[in-house]
Amino acid sequence: MKRFLPVEELARDERFIRSNIADGFSDPRNGRIQQRTISTARLQPDRASAPDRARSLMHGIFVGEIQALEAAGRTTFDFDDTDAPFALKLDMARQCWDESRHVEISVKLGEHMGTEIGEYTEATFLYEAACVTDPAMRLAGVNRALEGLAIDVFNTMKDFGEASGDPILKFCEDWMLADEVTHVKMGSDWLRRLTERDPERRERALEFQRAVDKLFSLGGFR
Template structure:
């Protein structure tokens, strides 16, 4: 949210929430590095690209709230839930615990995105409509035909 002007459009509290989310994401990296060590893999062994992030980005920061916080973080809820269940089935309490810990953050991230999207577009129905349409596009792109 670096390009939100602090003031009437985006209260400073929004930037604080996004800073908290950045801190949470940094912690997820640390947790994932430890899980990688635990599972005997190395950083880079299963490379990730930026397609998720690129697809959810927009020049309009309100659309980014919908695309990243609501769509991608919602996808992360599905992923972490599945991995937590896998940890349980595999009898790996470390995997289960770590995925559950990250899952709790994702729920907060989606809620922050939803709350701020409503507040920022409270008096701009057209911008809210565009943001929700953008979220649907991102959701469809990564839901694999509704199977997620």
């Protein structure tokens, strides 16, 4: 099997339409997003746009979980035991199990909310962050940055479920949220262990994390 699989070679069927981070920056709708305040950008059930925004966000969570599964799986395979100790690979295998559950839950939630696979595009930024060849940078970019941002997304959907009187959405998001906290902790623990004797490597990884965080959040407006 090929190591360090590029994003273009990810297996998808005809339902998936991909987009990249450049597409997001060139989308004229982002100008309107940047004019909002944080409070007005929240998902609020009384807004006419809330159902569509919630379905779009749910689809984004779904494809993000697929890529998180792929990223953790690649980490178990891409590196030899010198670069990634067996215990790290075991943690990534456990994360694969979590992410596979999240994919299944997200598919069911999408159906529950009235959407289907492929109704929205698949942004591939999460997996692109997992294409770096240093496991420390990969953990910083994926587990610490993107999984950390996912906590905010799950909290948003959980709050929306509560506010809209949807106990299924609230329960499922709360269930997945607990796993995301564990994934961030695993990333932090292993980043520290992999770089404990190499502060320069740690700083490079943290700089990559900051770059991923800034790009994914579109400067803080997503």
